[in-house]
Amino acid sequence: MGKISLEVNGRKVEKEAPDNTLLSTFLREHLQLTGTHIGCDTSQCGACVVHVDGNSLKSCTALAADVNGSKVTTIEGLETNGKMHPMQEAFKKLHGLQCGFCTPGMVMSAVDLLQKNKKPSDTEIRDWLEGNICRCTGYQNIVAAVKEAATKM
Amino acid sequence: MKDFNYHSAKDSKEASKLASSSSAFLAGGMTTIPSMKLGLATYKDLIDIKNIKKLSGIKVSGKSVTIGAATKHVEVSNSKDVKKAIPSLSSLAEGIGDPQVRNRGTIGGSIANNDPSADYPSACIALNATIHTNERKIEAAKFFKGMFETALKKGELIEAIEFQIPEKSSYQKHPNPASRYAIVGVYVAKHKGDVNVAVTGAKSCVYNDKEMSKALSGNFSSSSIDGMDLDSSEMNSDMHASAEFRASLVVTQAKKAVDAC
Numbered sequence: 001m002g003k004i005s006l007e008v009n010g011r012k013v014e015k016e017a018p019d020n021t022l023l024s025t026f027l028r029e030h031l032q033l034t035g036t037h038i039g040c041d042t043s044q045c046g047a048c049v050v051h052v053d054g055n056s057l058k059s060c061t062a063l064a065a066d067v068n069g070s071k072v073t074t075i076e077g078l079e080t081n082g083k084m085h086p087m088q089e090a091f092k093k094l095h096g097l098q099c100g101f102c103t104p105g106m107v108m109s110a111v112d113l114l115q116k117n118k119k120p121s122d123t124e125i126r127d128w129l130e131g132n133i134c135r136c137t138g139y140q141n142i143v144a145a146v147k148e149a150a151t152k153m
Numbered sequence: 154m155k156d157f158n159y160h161s162a163k164d165s166k167e168a169s170k171l172a173s174s175s176s177a178f179l180a181g182g183m184t185t186i187p188s189m190k191l192g193l194a195t196y197k198d199l200i201d202i203k204n205i206k207k208l209s210g211i212k213v214s215g216k217s218v219t220i221g222a223a224t225k226h227v228e229v230s231n232s233k234d235v236k237k238a239i240p241s242l243s244s245l246a247e248g249i250g251d252p253q254v255r256n257r258g259t260i261g262g263s264i265a266n267n268d269p270s271a272d273y274p275s276a277c278i279a280l281n282a283t284i285h286t287n288e289r290k291i292e293a294a295k296f297f298k299g300m301f302e303t304a305l306k307k308g309e310l311i312e313a314i315e316f317q318i319p320e321k322s323s324y325q326k327h328p329n330p331a332s333r334y335a336i337v338g339v340y341v342a343k344h345k346g347d348v349n350v351a352v353t354g355a356k357s358c359v360y361n362d363k364e365m366s367k368a369l370s371g372n373f374s375s376s377s378i379d380g381m382d383l384d385s386s387e388m389n390s391d392m393h394a395s396a397e398f399r400a401s402l403v404v405t406q407a408k409k410a411v412d413a414c
Contacts, residue, residue, distance in 0.1 A: 002159065018156060019156065019157060019158055019159035019199075020154045020155070020156050020157055020159075022154070022186075041190070042187055042190070042191070043183070043186075043187055043253075043254075044332075046251075046253065049253060055227075055256045056252060056253050056256060057253050057256055057257055058253045058254075061182065061183065061186050061187060061257075062182065062186070062257065063159065063179075063182070063186070063199075065159040065161075065201075066159070066161075066179065066182065066201050066203065068161075109252070109253070112252070113252075128252055130251040130252070130333060131250070131251025131252060131253050131254065132251075
């Protein structure tokens with residue numbers, strides 16, 4: 001048991017949690033931020049991607065303890081004053097989702113890409129999304145949505 | 154995942170003091186955490202070494218590139234110094250896993266784990282690396298002992314990996330189409346006097362292919378290894394590739410690497 005201190009979506013949080021608590025569990029069960037999804041739980045599917053200190057990571061494969069003191073952004077932290085983030089808008093507009101299960105991770109991963117590469121090519125987008133699996137869309141509209149968001153961000 | 158005690162060590166001394174027969178060092182955790190979640194490994198203590206400042210960073214001298222054990226793959230792939238000194242090492246780092254793995258995973262963790270299809274062990278063999286631990290220096294050729302097995306003793310911590318800068322080098326891999334793991338990866342490095350052809354993914358452990366090294370040391374051209382019939386008896390055979398296919402892939406990737414040098 002240890003104290004976990006994080007800044008999550010701009011809000012300071014401090015909670016006791018067992019040492020074996022995964023970051024994904026901490027976010028979903030201790031903070032009730034259930035927008036971060038658990039898909040495969042084996043670090044392959046990317047549904048659980050969040051940002052830690054500005055970089056994307058798979059929250060099912062990090063301990064809450066080993067990101068202690070960091071700034072975390074989850075899908076819930078993207079909106080401003082009830083307005084969707086341009087990436088969320090683009091996914092909605094271009095049907096970059098069907099069932100929506102992979103979407104939080106897809107969006108968080110894609111936002112990280114555009115932070116590092118403002119105008120990615122199709123190949124760069126597909127390469128970057130290697131760790132995010134979608135079983136519905138066939139990826140075409142996801143890639144289109146990321147390109148659209150790149151023009152708005 | 155079974156319960157354990159998490160410790161964050163301030164320096165190598167504290168880390169090795171905390172180590173026991175039921176502990177593991179935690180760097181990026183890209184293998185350690187999934188193994189623990191699947192119940193393949195259990196530890197009483199996890200000793201986080203990420204916050205030890207001395208273990209991160211990249212130094213380039215005239216003859217070598219030294220990378221701290223807790224340096225992340227993304228830091229190696231983004232480093233202008235590495236790109237200039239050993240471009241193939243930078244592109245190898247860029248090809249590991251996915252962006253999220255590269256944001257967390259470390260070079261020391263990859264080497265200590267010694268997965269049979271990991272990329273970095275081939276770089277260590279090809280670039281005549283020296284593994285610096287908190288106790289001694291180990292030559293790469295004596296470090297990788299077998300499947301998931303290294304020369305590291307319990308509680309011994311990798312601090313840095315020192316790569317020799319070659320004249321020319323290239324790493325080429327044939328990734329599994331689904332997982333992107335190297336079915337076979339070949340790292341060719343031409344040093345003054347000799348050539349190393351380090352192969353990963355093909356056998357239970359990374360190795361230097363003596364036959365191809367000899368042929369390429371005589372004549373550094375892909376034609377000198379063209380059509381070489383490698384012994385496949387010790388090669389891995391699974392649903393992804395037969396031993397014979399792997400033997401053929403080793404030659405193909407080695408030729409590609411030589412041509413890319």
